[in-house]
Amino acid sequence: MAREPLARFVLGTLSSPGQNPFPGLVVADQVRDLNAALGVPDLTALLADWDTALPQLTELAGPSGPANGWQPLEGLRVHAPVRPRQVFQAGANYRQHVIDLELAHRAPDDPRTEEQARAEIAKIMDRRAAEDLPYVFTGLPSAITGPYDSVVLPGWAAKPDWELELAAVIGRPAYQIPEDQALGYIAGYTIANDLTDRATVFRRDMPAIGTDWLRSKNAPGFTPLGPWLVPAAFVPDPGHLHLTLTLNGQVMQDESTKDMIFGVARLVSYISQSARLLPGDLVLTGSPAGNGLRWGRLLRDGDVMESTITGLGTQRTRCVAEVPR
DSSP states (O other): OOOOOOOOOEEEEEEOTTSOOEEEEEETTEEEEHHHHHOOSSHHHHHTTHHHHHHHHHHHHSTTSOSSSEEESTTOEEEOSOOOSOEEEEESOBHHHHHHHHHHTSOTTOOSOHHHHHHHHHHHHHHHHHHSOOEEEEEOGGGEEOTTSOEEEOTTOSSEEOOEEEEEEEOSOBSSOOGGGGGGGEEEEEEEEOOEEGGGSBOSSOGGGOBOHHHHHOSTTOEEBOSOBEEGGGOSOTTSOEEEEEETTEEEEEEEGGGBSSOHHHHHHHHHHHSOBOTTOEEEOOOOSOOHHHHTOOOOTTOEEEEEETTTEEEEEEEEEOOOO
């Protein structure tokens, strides 16, 4: 007997003016308060028992669910969908992005043509995908902000840049799980813009230390998230999604997750070998080519970014300069 398809819905964190945020079940332009319906204070609590919650959500969203308890989405503020305890971020995970970075930083006396260099770097990426390990570091939950909130550019950030990314949201505790089971630990997906100050990525005072992700990526609001948590059941193939970021209406990033060197399952499995993933945690999967460094155009006061990923919605954030204290 064929299984009935799940009712289409997304999850979010919303609030009415002057009220505390609540976890919401969103169907079309209507919202159901899940605190009232299921007694969960936020989506992190819902994800703590995701296997039980998913069929309940499906029933609430379906035609046999209660007819009352819905309210219009219009007029509600949309916050970041989840407040994770841990944020894991993959770096250098898109082939074209890494190739562009390598070309931008090659030595002035490199005898190769651009085509030759690009071909050689592409071969290295193929070998890396087959033989090497993902590059993952951790971020701070305090950097997360809502999908439509303004992003404050700190006065010390000389080269703030955008990085549109697919984010996987963990739905079950995961530790040392195999790659072929990893997707089963993901509750859903959302959009992240993992902003980076390029001027502070590398430590100039102590080059041997390498990168300084604390300073370059974790200013308050440097990770706009959302608008929605889309259940994994509605994302048939996370390796075949299109990402687009525009800056003031001009397309800057335009790529498919097919260009990832390490796919979502590989990343989740790899992280779980060292760390215990918890429900609600985020796994940011890296950013494709087209960052500001590539275009020679970094973020400025008044810039507006719009980020879209297939089936996950669109976030829109405005950059504002920090007011000196």
